[in-house]
Every structure is written in C-alpha cells, then in structure tokens.
Amino acid sequence: MQKLKDKILKEGTLRENNILKVDSFLNHQIDIAFMNEIGVEFKNRFSNVKVDKIVTIEASGIAIASIVSQHFGNVPVVFAKKTESKNLDNEVYKSKVYSYTKGKEYDIMIAKKYISENENILILDDFLANGAAALGLIDLLRQAKANIVGVGIVIEKSFQVGAERIISEGLRLESLAKIKSLDGKIEFK
Ligand code: 5GP
Numbered sequence: 223m224q225k226l227k228d229k230i231l232k233e234g235t236l237r238e239n240n241i242l243k244v245d246s247f248l249n250h251q252i253d254i255a256f257m258n259e260i261g262v263e264f265k266n267r268f269s270n271v272k273v274d275k276i277v278t279i280e281a282s283g284i285a286i287a288s289i290v291s292q293h294f295g296n297v298p299v300v301f302a303k304k305t306e307s308k309n310l311d312n313e314v315y316k317s318k319v320y321s322y323t324k325g326k327e328y329d330i331m332i333a334k335k336y337i338s339e340n341e342n343i344l345i346l347d348d349f350l351a352n353g354a355a356a357l358g359l360i361d362l363l364r365q366a367k368a369n370i371v372g373v374g375i376v377i378e379k380s381f382q383v384g385a386e387r388i389i390s391e392g393l394r395l396e397s398l399a400k401i402k403s404l405d406g407k408i409e410f411k
Contacts, residue, residue, distance in 0.1 A: 223398040261293035302330040319358035337366040350375040353384030
C-alpha cells in the first residue's frame with residue numbers, strides 16, 4: 223500500500239532494537255481518515271473470504287480493528303486481554319505471548335462466550351515482528367475451534383520471523399507494508 227509506505231517514511235521514527243514508532247497515525251494519535259483507507263485495503267485483499275468476526279489484541283489493535291470492521295459489514299470485534307498469569311478461569315481461552323517491545327512474557331485471554339466453533343475469524347494487528355502476538359491469538363482461536371480465514375497486518379517487519387511462522391501454520395497473511403530493514407533507515411521489501 224503505497225500511501226502507507228509514504229506515511230511511514232514521512233512520519234516514522236526509529237528506536238533501538240529495530241523498533242519503528244508510528245505514533246503520529248497508528249499507535250498513539252490515530253488518523254481516522256487514513257484508518258478508513260486501511261479498512262478499504264484489507265477489505266479488497268480479503269474480499270473473497272467470509273468474515274464473521276475480527277479478533278485482535280489490546281491495545282493498539284483495537285482502534286484498527288474497530289475501523290476496519292466497518293468495511294466488513296460492521297462485524298463484531300473481539301480483543302484479547304492481557305492478564306497476569308495467576309488465577310485460572312475456566313470461562314476463558316488463554317495463551318502465552320512474549321512481548322518483543324517490552325521484553326517480557328504475559329498471558330492473553332478471550333472469554334469463551336465471544337468465540338464460537340466454526341466462526342470465521344480474521345485476525346488483525348498493527349505490527350508483525352517475531353509473530354508471538356499473532357501466534358498467541360491463533361492458539362486461542364484454535365482452542366475455540368474457530369476457522370481462521372486470515373491474518374491482516376498493517377506493518378510487517380519482514381526481517382524478523384513472524385511472517386514465516388504464520389505462513390508455516392498454513393494461514394493466509396496479508397501485510398500492507400513490508401519492511402526489509404530498519405538499519406539506520408527504513409527500507410521496504
Ligand atoms: P511480535 O509479537 O510479532 O513479535 O510483535 C508484534 C507486537 O509487538 C505488535 O502487537 C506490536 O504491538 C509490537 N511491535 C513489534 N515491533 C514493533 C515496532 O517496531 N513498533 C511498534 N510500535 N510496535 C511493535
């Protein structure tokens with residue numbers, strides 16, 4: 223998506239550990255008009271699949287999924303919550319995720335009542351790096367026996383292993399911008 227690449231080049235800033243900050247439009251301030259363009263793009267890419275629900279992870283995924291949903295007929299959005307790993311609750315699906323940006327492991331959970339067997343689920347997230355967040359969501363959805371129709375990512379860091387891991391799970395991956403390297407400057411694939 224050329225407009226996304228232009229925006230990343232114009233507004234993105236680099237941090238240590240290969241972190242790209244896009245706080246001006248995606249992760250802190252949100253450019254709603256642009257999010258709608260992202261919604262149109264995801265809808266075009268997933269036009270041939272039935273989507274009953276969009277699943278994402280808090281926090282940044284929520285805004286993206288909420289706007290993108292409106293381009294998929296206002297399907298419900300469910301976001302996995304990040305929890306402390308103490309009390310086990312029978313009413314939730316749980317999985318573990320290692321956070322790339324925070325350098326620690328945490329649990330994610332979704333209440334069982336919000337995901338049904340055979341429901342067609344599109345997973346969405348802002349970034350794909352090593353794939354931990356996406357694989358955690360995939361694990362939850364497989365526990366629920368849902369049907370994962372694809373994974374949509376706004377910014378894929380293709381030099382990390384996340385994309386390969388999702389594809390090797392046999393899932394369709396659509397990333398709107400693919401970054402080849404962040405070594406001093408941003409280079410797209
Ligand atoms: P993964 O789980 O694929 O290793 O990392 C993806 C998650 O980490 C995303 O949900 C995102 O919140 C965060 N993340 C990974 N890399 C970056 C980055 O370069 N910039 C930002 N802003 N978030 C990132």
